[in-house]
Amino acid sequence: MNKDGLSALKSIGIALVSPDLSASNLNTVVGAAWTTITYAVASLSLAILFGLPLGIIASGTLVPNRKIGLPLSVLTRAFLGLTRSIHELVWALLLVIALGLSPAAGVIAIAVPYSGIIGRIFAERLQDVPEQQVVSLQSSGAHGFKLMALGRIPSVLPDTISYLFYRFECAIRTASVLSFVGLGGIGFQVHIALSDLRFETVATLLYALIILILSIDVISGSVRKRLLK
Amino acid sequence: MTTNSSEQRSNSFHFAWDWPSRFTILLFGATLGLLATSWAYLISISEGRSSIFSKETLNRTNAFVNELLGVRSDSWSHANWSELVGLASDTIAMSVIASVMAGTAALAIIPLATRKSSHVSRGVVSRIAFAMARFSFIFTRAVPELLWALIIIFVISPGILAGAVALAIHNFGVIGRLGADTIEDLDDAPITALRSSGASSTQRYFTGVLPLAARQLVTFQLYRWEVIIRTTAVVGFVAASGIGYQLRLDMSLFRYAEVGQLLLAYLVIVWVIDLLSVMVRRSIR
Numbered sequence A: 001m002n003k004d005g006l007s008a009l010k011s012i013g014i015a016l017v018s019p020d021l022s023a024s025n026l027n028t029v030v031g032a033a034w035t036t037i038t039y040a041v042a043s044l045s046l047a048i049l050f051g052l053p054l055g056i057i058a059s060g061t062l063v064p065n066r067k068i069g070l071p072l073s074v075l076t077r078a079f080l081g082l083t084r085s086i087h088e089l090v091w092a093l094l095l096v097i098a099l100g101l102s103p104a105a106g107v108i109a110i111a112v113p114y115s116g117i118i119g120r121i122f123a124e125r126l127q128d129v130p131e132q133q134v135v136s137l138q139s140s141g142a143h144g145f146k147l148m149a150l151g152r153i154p155s156v157l158p159d160t161i162s163y164l165f166y167r168f169e170c171a172i173r174t175a176s177v178l179s180f181v182g183l184g185g186i187g188f189q190v191h192i193a194l195s196d197l198r199f200e201t202v203a204t205l206l207y208a209l210i211i212l213i214l215s216i217d218v219i220s221g222s223v224r225k226r227l228l229k
Numbered sequence B: 001m002t003t004n005s006s007e008q009r010s011n012s013f014h015f016a017w018d019w020p021s022r023f024t025i026l027l028f029g030a031t032l033g034l035l036a037t038s039w040a041y042l043i044s045i046s047e048g049r050s051s052i053f054s055k056e057t058l059n060r061t062n063a064f065v066n067e068l069l070g071v072r073s074d075s076w077s078h079a080n081w082s083e084l085v086g087l088a089s090d091t092i093a094m095s096v097i098a099s100v101m102a103g104t105a106a107l108a109i110i111p112l113a114t115r116k117s118s119h120v121s122r123g124v125v126s127r128i129a130f131a132m133a134r135f136s137f138i139f140t141r142a143v144p145e146l147l148w149a150l151i152i153i154f155v156i157s158p159g160i161l162a163g164a165v166a167l168a169i170h171n172f173g174v175i176g177r178l179g180a181d182t183i184e185d186l187d188d189a190p191i192t193a194l195r196s197s198g199a200s201s202t203q204r205y206f207t208g209v210l211p212l213a214a215r216q217l218v219t220f221q222l223y224r225w226e227v228i229i230r231t232t233a234v235v236g237f238v239a240a241s242g243i244g245y246q247l248r249l250d251m252s253l254f255r256y257a258e259v260g261q262l263l264l265a266y267l268v269i270v271w272v273i274d275l276l277s278v279m280v281r282r283s284i285r
Helices: A005-017 A023-059 A066-085 A088-099 A103-127 A131-139 A144-176 A186-195 A199-228 B002-010 B022-046 B055-068 B081-113 B124-142 B145-152 B160-184 B188-196 B201-239 B242-252 B256-284
Strands: none
Touching: A005 A199, A023 A066, A023 A103, A023 A144, A023 A186, A023 A199, A023 B022, A066 A103, A066 B256, A088 A103, A088 B055, A088 B201, A088 B242, A088 B256, A103 A144, A103 B022, A131 A144, A144 A199, A186 A199, A186 B145, A199 B022, A199 B124, A199 B145, B055 B256, B081 B124, B081 B160, B081 B201, B081 B242, B081 B256, B124 B160, B145 B160, B145 B201, B160 B201, B188 B201, B201 B242, B201 B256, B242 B256
């Protein structure tokens, strides 16, 4: 326990019920939230771009020849596993040193492990497609890419889309703490406000984050309902 | 046009093509708009910073990776491995404390976070409890571990405990939400049977809901432990303990060979825990 721990806890509690809602502060909060959203969107789009094709290869369902398909799938899995093992912010620390302090480092840092996770989940889903769903397509002459595009992918699409919404939620959270490597966003403003002991401002920022996460939850729920209909 | 239709006929697949609904168009448009504006914004704030596709960046990356792997320095050879083990055990301790705290707290709140009449009575009190429980989940879940850590160190001095509490708060929300959704999706019949034989809602929870959901809850807990162990390194930045703290220290002192070692230790821990977790999950399946 800190020396002033209890009094700090008390002022944090008070701040949570009385967030700073002045116009100038709301302006800062909205700006910070927007920066966080852009990082999340950009990095997730990169992660989808790389993750889904890698997932298809890792699933081993594309190449019927097992001599080529199996090693390719094992190698891809190992690669996806390595990207996933290192936390986004550790990637960010490394990339900021390698690439310099630019938004690109932050975007790539989130995109790398997220490609790994999206790839793995997509690969597992593709493997779990029941065989009888693709057998009829196969017997009518589809194979390789056609079988993938018309058989397996459509049957895993609804699940994958709702998973990607969940990933977007995670990306928002991760993007909000990119301030730890010196990039902007909600975390950056929390840092500044905490060092001035402005807990009311911190509370507003936290509520902004909650509103973002809740709205993704709501949109994802309604999309899911329509997809499963 | 004719060739096209004959091709379609010869092809035995048949597409049932409907016009996309207004909802789909709206969602698709919003996604594209968000993508375009996000990239445009990030590119606009990158201007004036050094390009990541330059010769200079390439050289710097090359030098950094070499040092990281210990190619150009000899510090890998006389590494302080015992210190590394100490840091690793701090990190593991933090993750275990965090998992246990988050799991216990979530287990205590989960029974309140359901509205199903087979599980709970539907009084005003239980409705208020439901709203509060769900709000506590969303509130703790929306804020990432690191922001919790920043706030927690005002209350608890930096150290293993502060880091564990920060990790626990966020994961309480995640496990709580997953767990509450699980018990909502349970098969009602056994629990309704308990109810009609006169079991109170507490008795129903312990003898019906919990045993039915137990396996799923353990799986979530293990899955979160895997996530927590990865995040522990990062929470260490703020909580001043374990591998994360040392990582940040070495990073700011440009001791990249040590950074490489720490990363290796980190990867080993992550892989061992993943393996353990997979083994436990297989055994309970």
